[in-house]
Amino acid sequence: MPFSYDRARRELLTEQQELREQLEQLENEEYEGVGYGNHMADDGSEAFKQTVDMGIRRRVELSLKRVGEALGKLDNGTYGICEDCGGRIDRARLEALPQAVYCLDCQAQHEYRALPR
Template identity: 40%
Template sequence: MAQYEDLRRALEQQREQLQAELAEINSQTNSGMGYRNHQADDGTIAFEQAANLAVRQNAERLLYQIERALTRMEEGTYGICRECGGEIDPARLRAIPYTRYCMDCARRHEET
């Protein structure tokens, strides 16, 4: 799959960034809670935890999609729409390297 070498590098880079981001979020969640409890009221803490959770869930979902895309590259099924089996437009792959659907199918599902 030599034609996807650039995309593979981009995906691997993005994966590293996300892993670093998740490690950062996890360390924030685990540390500092003890002393912050004395300063912030419960509402603020709940808000921070919810915000952290949302960021983490987004990052985890994206990371999962990136890992799936890299697996498809290994298997040779990368760039093929999982819905209709058609080829995904290379321009679309460059914009969203981890997409599983061609433009038409993505529009129907309203997801990438």
């Protein structure tokens, strides 16, 4: 059976929808948090919560960007090609992670480079 681009597109669109909802939820939480009970909360834990929220938000935004890029690749016919080495991304990898833009080897390289110093 050939790789199903339709299925990948459907999954990406679902993922995109979910990520948008998550982002909206995070934004609503921020809005509701303004001016309410800040003086009651322990400053340290409030700051910690904001840092965590920002981390989640950044991750959601990044995922959303990746999903958008993958959808763009489906449109222009470059889907499934590694951005780094130009090789084909493993089919099983794409089925498990439709927004993958790097092959496994290059992904490992990126993760290694992205490690906190």
